[in-house]
Amino acid sequence: xxxxxxxxxxxxxxxxxxxxxxxxxxxxxxxxxxxxxxxxxxxxxxxxxxxxxxxxxxxxxxxxxxxxxxxxxxxxxxxxxxxxxxxxxxxxxxxxxxxxxxxxxxxxxxxxxxxxxxxxxxxxxxxxxxxxxxxxxxxxxxxxxxxxxxxxxxxxxxxxxxxxxxxxxxxxxxxxxxxxxxxxxxxxxxxxxxxxxxxxxxxxxxxxxxxxxxxxxxxxxxxxxxxxxxxxxxxxxxxxxxxxxxxxxxxxxxxxxxxxxxxxxxxxxxxxxxxxxxxxxxxxxxxxxxxxxxxxxxxxxxxxxxxxxxxxxxxxxxxxxxxxxxxxxxxxxxxxxxx
Numbered sequence: 001x002x003x004x005x006x007x008x009x010x011x012x013x014x015x016x017x018x019x020x021x022x023x024x025x026x027x028x029x030x031x032x033x034x035x036x037x038x039x040x041x042x043x044x045x046x047x048x049x050x051x052x053x054x055x056x057x058x059x060x061x062x063x064x065x066x067x068x069x070x071x072x073x074x075x076x077x078x079x080x081x082x083x084x085x086x087x088x089x090x091x092x093x094x095x096x097x098x099x100x101x102x103x104x105x106x107x108x109x110x111x112x113x114x115x116x117x118x119x120x121x122x123x124x125x126x127x128x129x130x131x132x133x134x135x136x137x138x139x140x141x142x143x144x145x146x147x148x149x150x151x152x153x154x155x156x157x158x159x160x161x162x163x164x165x166x167x168x169x170x171x172x173x174x175x176x177x178x179x180x181x182x183x184x185x186x187x188x189x190x191x192x193x194x195x196x197x198x199x200x201x202x203x204x205x206x207x208x209x210x211x212x213x214x215x216x217x218x219x220x221x222x223x224x225x226x227x228x229x230x231x232x233x234x235x236x237x238x239x240x241x242x243x244x245x246x247x248x249x250x251x252x253x254x255x256x257x258x259x260x261x262x263x264x265x266x267x268x269x270x271x272x273x274x275x276x277x278x279x280x281x282x283x284x285x286x287x288x289x290x291x292x293x294x295x296x297x298x299x300x301x302x303x304x305x306x307x308x309x310x311x312x313x314x315x316x317x318x319x320x321x322x323x324x325x326x327x328x329x330x331x332x333x334x335x336x337x338x339x
Contacts, residue, residue, distance in 0.1 A: 093134060204324070
């Protein structure tokens with residue numbers, strides 16, 4: 001995916017994979033938080049996606065400049081910038097997919113939980129607007145802590161009477177992107193051929209890469225698997241510390257967000273067998289939300305796929321993550337219902 005970024009015949013290449021140019025449906029995508037560290041590169045990547053015909057960029061400030069800049073790119077979509085709450089409705093009207101990277105980034109020493117009080121309020125407000133202006137859109141939640149913001153969104157939609165569990169996604173794709181990259185480096189295989197499912201949640205030990213299911217197969221030592229797991233879990237912290245107070249994982253997150261949005265659009269357009277990992281409502285475990293492989297289609301989630309066979313190490317990891325993930329989910333639900 002996104003090979004068109006690096007290829008001149010790019011758009012044609014992607015369109016050829018699913019449709020002829022004439023048959024590509026009209027699709028409106030909104031990015032909420034489009035002037036931020038993730039939002040700007042994400043806006044660029046969505047402008048490059050030939051499946052997008054209308055791109056709405058929203059933030060509380062500075063969006064007109066981002067929109068003007070991105071709009072000069074010679075690709076299919078028309079771009080409009082919206083600034084401030086009074087323009088949020090217009091940004092959302094008619095949306096097929098809404099991507100939410102809004103909120104404050106993580107700084108050195110902060111956990112995703114430290115972000116909670118600020119970002120939870122932002123997410124609640126945005127989801128209230130989504131329930132009013134585009135209740136049928138697929139919602140891609142990037143704002144951290146995802147383990148709590150997805151349950152918040154679900155509660156907001158339930159209160160509004162618009163909740164559809166098939167249309168709400170926590171974007172965990174960056175965990176998959178990291179797992180693929182780190183595995184390929186250790187196994188010395190072509191990263192473009194690598195697939196690694198990542199399940200659980202989207203913070204620390206709740207992130208569980210299933211390297212036993214990774215393809216192509218590599219006979220890595222158990223200590224290597226443990227090191228790769230830890231690095232995948234701590235990938236966000238690695239970037240926060242490397243940026244030394246100047247930000248968090250913005251570029252790789254924008255890439256991952258664009259990959260997942262592209263998958264959602266392909267699913268909506270009827271491309272078969274689109275499977276990505278995502279944090280969704282499920283019965284895969286006893287927890288109400290859980291990240292695992294999901295088949296995407298015209299209604300959003302077509303099927304939540306099972307965990308598959310786990311190694312003993314992964315089984316231990318699964319049991320270890322459940323209490324923390326359960327607490328994060330409950331924290332989100334409590335916030336939504338009592339704030």
